[in-house]
Amino acid sequence: MMRNLFSLFAGGLFGTGLLISGMTNTDKVQGWLDIFGDWDPTLAFVLGGAILPMAVAWNIASRRAKSLLGSPLPGKPGTEIDGNLVIGSLMFGAGWGLVGLCPGPAIASISWGGIGGLVFLAAMLAGMLLAPAVRTRVNAVAAAIR
């Protein structure tokens, strides 16, 4: 029960930050990515503002054995830079630039995003369902190249 309450709170605070910062406004997101157009620097402050407290949190986590609820803290990050990471990030960025929504804001704006927002969300979920099959293909191609 406490784990679900903690998740609800974290999701709510995350959504509040996305709403206030402008991340759910596709004009602001595309305005930030549009470095050769009328560049909007807002999102640099969003990313910077989010990374600062999180860097402190990782530092605290490194000196603790467990989370508040007693579950283990995440281990060291993976180090493998492979085709899935690069191709996946390129695909994600292309879609993010095209419409201006990433997964968090797509959920946060579900109640006011209209038909467009719902279609985006449905396509995103379909993509997530297809992803394991695409990963298998990427791995097969990578193995063939090696």
Add this chain to the structure above:
Amino acid sequence: MDIDWIWGLVGGLMIGAAASFYLLGSGRIMGASGIIGGLVDRSGWSTWAERLSFIAGLALVPMVLRGFMAEPVQTNITTNLSAIVAAGLLVGVGTRLANGCTSGHGVCGISRLSMRGIIATVFYLIAGGVSVIVFRHWLSVI
């Protein structure tokens, strides 16, 4: 006067606070695509209630708060449906292949100097910038 950057900073700090709370409180990395994707492909089925709770908070709290904003925020999403479908598919497949999106790789990864997080962020920012140039300035479809 343009004070959007202050709202960006305040909202960003709240996003970071949420990620910090989730890490230190629940021992979890706050990555939106991972939390959602684990439900979609069932790889995270054993923690479905936690994931659904997170998604509920993420959807419902902004819904309520939006009415209290000086001017309610709009998504201003394009009306080009084929662009929306293509973008949704790219975001869905891409974030799951890369194992993370703006929150997981960008916020949680960069803040611990994870090489995967930094590389992913560099690549999705480059692709995002190129995408806006191509679709907005060259093809004018968005």
